[in-house]
Amino acid sequence: MGQLYQAISEVEENLSKLLEEVRSLRQYVEYLEEENIKLKRQLCAVSEADTARVQKNAARIQKEAHENLEKLYQEGFHVCHIYFGEPLEGSCLFCNAFLRKD
Amino acid sequence: MIILCTKEDLLSGVNTVQRAVSTKSTLPILQGIKLSATKEGLWFEATDLELGIRILLPVNIQEEGEVVLPARLFAEVVRRLPDSSIRIESSGHNINIFYNDSHFELNGYDPEEYPEMADIPSGDVIELPGPTFKNMIKQTVFACAVEETRPVFTGLLLQIEKEKISLVSTDTHRLAYSKSLLNGNEKEFSGIIPSKTMQEIYRLVGDEEFLNIKVSKSRVIFNFNNIQVLTRLIEGQFPNYKQVIPQTCNTKLLINTRKLLDTVERASLLSRDNYLKTNTVRFNIENSSININQYSELGKISEQLEIEQEGEDVAISFNAKYIIDLLKIIETDKVILETSGPYSPCVFRPENNEDYLCLVLPLRN
Ligand SMILES: [Zn+2]
Numbered sequence: 001m002g003q004l005y006q007a008i009s010e011v012e013e014n015l016s017k018l019l020e021e022v023r024s025l026r027q028y029v030e031y032l033e034e035e036n037i038k039l040k041r042q043l044c045a046v047s048e049a050d051t052a053r054v055q056k057n058a059a060r061i062q063k064e065a066h067e068n069l070e071k072l073y074q075e076g077f078h079v080c081h082i083y084f085g086e087p088l089e090g091s092c093l094f095c096n097a098f099l100r101k102d
Numbered sequence: 103m104i105i106l107c108t109k110e111d112l113l114s115g116v117n118t119v120q121r122a123v124s125t126k127s128t129l130p131i132l133q134g135i136k137l138s139a140t141k142e143g144l145w146f147e148a149t150d151l152e153l154g155i156r157i158l159l160p161v162n163i164q165e166e167g168e169v170v171l172p173a174r175l176f177a178e179v180v181r182r183l184p185d186s187s188i189r190i191e192s193s194g195h196n197i198n199i200f201y202n203d204s205h206f207e208l209n210g211y212d213p214e215e216y217p218e219m220a221d222i223p224s225g226d227v228i229e230l231p232g233p234t235f236k237n238m239i240k241q242t243v244f245a246c247a248v249e250e251t252r253p254v255f256t257g258l259l260l261q262i263e264k265e266k267i268s269l270v271s272t273d274t275h276r277l278a279y280s281k282s283l284l285n286g287n288e289k290e291f292s293g294i295i296p297s298k299t300m301q302e303i304y305r306l307v308g309d310e311e312f313l314n315i316k317v318s319k320s321r322v323i324f325n326f327n328n329i330q331v332l333t334r335l336i337e338g339q340f341p342n343y344k345q346v347i348p349q350t351c352n353t354k355l356l357i358n359t360r361k362l363l364d365t366v367e368r369a370s371l372l373s374r375d376n377y378l379k380t381n382t383v384r385f386n387i388e389n390s391s392i393n394i395n396q397y398s399e400l401g402k403i404s405e406q407l408e409i410e411q412e413g414e415d416v417a418i419s420f421n422a423k424y425i426i427d428l429l430k431i432i433e434t435d436k437v438i439l440e441t442s443g444p445y446s447p448c449v450f451r452p453e454n455n456e457d458y459l460c461l462v463l464p465l466r467n
Binding site: 093094101 | 252272274275276277341345346380421445446447461463464465466
């Protein structure tokens with residue numbers, strides 16, 4: 001009988017550990033849900049004008065960066081990751097592919 | 103070591119291995135050819151530590167042994183031997199070559215010092231179809247970089263994935279790609295093989311139906327006929343070549359290969375020695391013809407070549423050498439040219455053949 005008691009108390013112990021884990025998980029889920037709602041609210045608060053402005057800015061920066069790389073290539077320097085910044089002899093397939101990709 | 107052989111035997115051995123002899127003088131013994139007389143026959147071998155070549159010749163071995171002889175001198179002697187029966191005897195590191203009633207004594211190196219060309223004991227063995235593989239080398243090896251700060255471009259990327267095999271080479275201005283099928287293969291391999299090794303494989307593979315390759319992470323051994331070619335692989339990452347191959351085009355042409363080659367070769371006569379050192383040829387593509395109108399201080403050429411054209415008119419300049427190189431290895435009567443304008447890579451491929459293509463980036467004006 002002593003053995004059986006011991007087995008039962010082990011199961012009890014395991015179950016309570018599991019319960020503890022479930023509780024902490026629930027807390028975590030609650031926290032995530034709150035965070036999600038907060039973010040959704042923030043997103044709503046951003047006006048369409050703001051979004052458009054940010055997107056336009058990003059596009060402009062990207063375009064400028066692309067133009068700078070294109071210029072660098074035209075002036076005779078590699079812009080591909082293999083040789084970046086090194087002097088170019090004629091042309092380079094990898095620079096070309098990098099500049100043509102959208 | 104005592105052997106009985108013919109001039110032909112010696113010539114065949116020397117000619118097979120000679121290009122693996124080191125041209126650098128850092129380690130003098132590498133300028134030698136090693137001869138090993140064994141029960142199997144007479145092995146010739148040479149290595150520059152990057153590439154090693156061995157060949158086994160069935161000659162009459164009277165006594166086993168090995169010697170290392172200065173490659174260039176030994177080759178010269180062999181070429182000048184009479185067509186009589188020949189007997190070679192070693193004495194210490196040196197040999198005596200007996201022919202007719204004469205003999206030639208040659209001083210050698212200590213064979214103990216010669217580096218061993220080790221086997222790959224646990225490597226995967228893959229069987230390649232001889233003629234197909236040889237053709238794939240021919241289609242790609244020319245586009246490798248000759249001298250390069252990035253060693254990966256001096257080699258060919260060999261990729262084997264189950265039943266698919268491909269070879270890719272690029273010098274960053276052009277790219278050649280060839281693929282084929284390996285029926286029944288289950289194994290995989292990817293490695294960059296030095297172009298010198300591939301040129302030797304191309305030279306040495308005869309009409310063997312198959313060659314075996316044994317592969318490891320750093321080395322490959324090619325086995326065919328009675329020859330073994332061992333090579334170190336080039337370390338480094340081969341760039342993602344797939345991203346440079348255009349998937350669409352604005353203009354597609356079908357051109358007579360021979361006529362285009364002749365035209366470009368004639369046009370390049372005017373520009374090849376110009377002060378800019380660029381051998382430019384300019385294609386004006388319009389109304390189903392390619393027009394070439396060029397002049398230099400040497401003269402003027404004006405040619406018109408009828409073609410089949412789909413899509414937009416376009417004018418593109420190329421390095422004539424690149425066009426000549428690729429047209430020379432295209433075996434079909436007609437070649438397809440696909441372009442999306444003077445700033446995009448131009449794709450050349452044989453008509454009715456999806457297994458091969460060569461990309462050339464136009465020259466910027
Ligand atoms: Zn580049």
